Amino acid sequence: MSELTLTVMRLGFLAVLWLFVIVAVQVIRSDLFGTRVTQRGAARRGGQEPRGAQRQAAPPQQAQRRQESGRGGNNRQRRGAPTKLVVSEGTLTGTTVALQGQTITLGRAHDSTIVLDDDYASSRHARIYPDRDGQWIVEDLGSTNGTYLDRTRLTTPTPIPLGAPIRIGKTVIELRK
């Protein structure tokens, strides 16, 4: 085999190998899902803007809304509804769970959505679920040490205001947009 062919193959192999690495890194980059940037306020400003701009702005916005309602599970997802649950204190700090209309259970039981590793938590401590209107409700499931919304201990299922801290033992979670 000629020297030239072998040299080309040698360099070609290195190129392909590096191409794989670069593609893999690109996959990691696009894999940082979690967030999506969307233009905001297009609907509100729509009336004040010139017609041409509005027509341009409309299709992506509609597409986005359709996407959102399909994703939300229930079509009544309101504006300003929380989209995720964030653990803000405790050993699981930083963990987020996307709110997609499902019930979220919290506790030390291994099958909970968020497994609390906390001596003050019961095995089935609390659950968070949406009611018919899409309002998120927190309910204490008869835990020993209680679930606190802000500073009050829960006795009945209670709607969760956006950003209000729910405290379970050493763990604090809140709903965010």
Place this chain on the structure above:
Amino acid sequence: MSSTSNTTTIGTIGAPSRRNTELALLVFAVIIPVFAYINVGLAKEDTVPAGVLGYALGLGLLAGVAHLVVRKWAPYADPLMLPVATLLNGLGLVFIWRLDQEPQITTPQLGGAMAPGQLMWSTLGVALFLGVLIFLKDHRVLQRYTYISMVAALVLLILPVFFPARFGARIWITIPGVGSLQPGEFAKIIIAIFFAGYLMVKRDALALASRRFMGLYLPRGRDLGPILVIWALSLMILVFETDLGTSLLFFGLFVIMLYVATERTSWIVFGLLLSGGGAVAVATFEHHVKTRVDNWLHPLQLLNGGVTETAQAMYSFGSGGILGSGLGQGYSRLIGGIAPKSDYILATVGEEIGLAGLMAILLLYGLLIERGIRTALAARDPFGKLLAVGLSGAFALQVFVVAGGVTGLIPLTGMTMPFLAQGGSSVIANWALVAILLRISDTARRPAPAPAPSTDAEMTQVVRP
């Protein structure tokens, strides 16, 4: 963390399953080794090797079946781990086959041709990978076996002492008629399960009950117990099995997981001090370890009439240069001794595809480890977090110990480069390790299940006339 500005909102979107990305990368990961295989054949014999079709079909079949099983049983698993593992395993097979073409190092005394055997072991490894994915529905099941896995790991670690030493280290179990295996490779997975289960329970005691002294948290004496036991055990491995790699792997794994579980830097300081002190003490009086250290410190000193293997590995890196000599065109047959296809395979890689290729290979290992750590970050339960950190930590330590040893950064120890090097136990155990990581990442990235239809939430039905 939601952040808003005047014009844009940043909202969450769900995790896509990414199986098609995995498939595309897998095709890529099968084509690259086939290309390398053809390249070796052209360079050595001027013809496309006869086995190329079989090899391509075999590798493609393994990758395809693995992909289908992941698609069915772990649909949200990480898209990168399987292609990277396939690529490394495929390249490893090519390099072993390439070394088989050198008659000087493929003598019957050295075990003859090893590529067919390695292909069989890889198939078994993929089979175990599939088995783990299919039968391990939830990694949290492993938590039940915390103390059983401790016993199992201890047995696996201690067993080789009763078998004769091979190549100067007692890390093998020889079963007459069947072959030999390295239990340490399997023990690293099992002991990661034990550490994860144990530290999950004990981490509060280890992290909180401590006094502050000179910026370090000193744990209580009784909490120091376990780390001292593990340290003594790893030193015993070093003394009785004369295996630096395994002892470093286990102690390092423990320190990594302890640090991750307790967030206390003082454990790292203690760990480094203990392992450093222990290694120096053992190296001064244990002959086998002492030889290794001497080879490392003075690689160019002439021992037994020739150059040492460490020096030969260095020569091959030097002869490869930046771009390498080309596949099949190196002089790796000159690396004498017993392990050009296992421990020293990185020297061949470095010679034939050069620094550029070696860096790409090391980056692939880095990517695999990064995906493991990312899985640990995404996992929602403490056991899964610790287990993912432990498994990727063990993998990372193994890569570091071998690559560091061959390149002369640390004394060489008898360990295999995961997936790349010849060795049945290693390739099987590492496929199982990747399978457990994929299972954890599937659980971590899976969107929460759809809500069960509740009777309260249904619309009131109105009967109209």
